[in-house]
Amino acid sequence: xxxxxxxxxxxxxxxxxxxxxxxxxxxxxxxxxxxxxxTADEAAVFRxxxxxxYAGGGVTVYVHYAMTSATTGxxxxxxxxxxxxxxxxxxxxxxxxxxxxxxVAAVPGTSGHVDIQSIAxxxxxxxxxxxxxxxFRLKIERKxxxxxxxxxxxxAELLAVExxxx
Amino acid sequence: xxxxxxKQVQTLVNRTAAEIxxxxxxxxxxxxxxxxxxxxxxxxxxxxxEGRTSALVSALTxxxxxxxxxxxxxxxxxxxxxxxxxxxxx
Numbered sequence: 001x002x003x004x005x006x007x008x009x010x011x012x013x014x015x016x017x018x019x020x021x022x023x024x025x026x027x028x029x030x031x032x033x034x035x036x037x038x039t040a041d042e043a044a045v046f047r048x049x050x051x052x053x054y055a056g057g058g059v060t061v062y063v064h065y066a067m068t069s070a071t072t073g074x075x076x077x078x079x080x081x082x083x084x085x086x087x088x089x090x091x092x093x094x095x096x097x098x099x100x101x102x103x104v105a106a107v108p109g110t111s112g113h114v115d116i117q118s119i120a121x122x123x124x125x126x127x128x129x130x131x132x133x134x135x136f137r138l139k140i141e142r143k144x145x146x147x148x149x150x151x152x153x154x155x156a157e158l159l160a161v162e163x164x165x166x
Numbered sequence: 167x168x169x170x171x172x173k174q175v176q177t178l179v180n181r182t183a184a185e186i187x188x189x190x191x192x193x194x195x196x197x198x199x200x201x202x203x204x205x206x207x208x209x210x211x212x213x214x215x216e217g218r219t220s221a222l223v224s225a226l227t228x229x230x231x232x233x234x235x236x237x238x239x240x241x242x243x244x245x246x247x248x249x250x251x252x253x254x255x256x
Binding site: 035037038039040068069070073144145147148150151152153154155 | 168169170171172173176177246247248249250252253
């Protein structure tokens with residue numbers, strides 16, 4: 001695979017919600033979305049197997065979202081990986097690596113418009129060393145607790161996530 | 167890190183607007199009873215309202231006017247339905 005090629009895609013319905021502080025599944029004009037609160041940090045989790053054609057060049061996570069009603073303000077998205085692999089993670093506990101973030105300076109001026117933001121991960125520790133052929137989980141989180149970088153009021157709605165070779 | 171002030175402002179707006187809407191609904195019910203009472207032309211002599219009916223009606227009119235102030239219309243219009251109103255601790 002070449003840089004920029006798509007590895008995996010998920011839609012809102014693929015979410016495996018965490019036990020607490022989870023984004024909630026909703027419908028917006030028949031589009032399945034995940035609602036992320038504007039006051040409490042909430043997360044969605046997506047499971048995948050890294051394709052064999054992943055070349056080890058790092059990955060970029062693309063977050064497709066729209067705001068429920070806000071047309072001004074900022075929003076912060078975090079993403080983090082958990083390698084499950086072959087004997088790498090005891091699934092009785094969580095082992096997500098540190099988050100990488102994107103601070104969106106301005107949400108779309110039309111609340112129904114979908115914005116696509118990217119978060120880059122270098123190969124190795126940043127993506128919890130997930131390798132080709134290994135299963136993993138990807139956690140996407142909105143961070144209203146960051147009062148500097150998340151100011152938009154009302155829910156942010158996640159429609160899809162794409163993973164590409166960086 | 168604390169949530170941004172925009173969320174705290176929105177909590178005040180949402181919570182206040184919800185209470186004002188509830189008070190307006192209550193006021194509308196009171197007004198219906200007031201109007202029915204006045205339309206019936208009831209003589210309050212010998213009742214608890216003797217000599218007090220005008221004051222009561224006046225006070226209710228004042229309250230109704232205050233609750234329907236245009237400022238509250240703007241507040242209600244500023245509600246964000248998906249904001250859960252939890253950014254302020256009370």
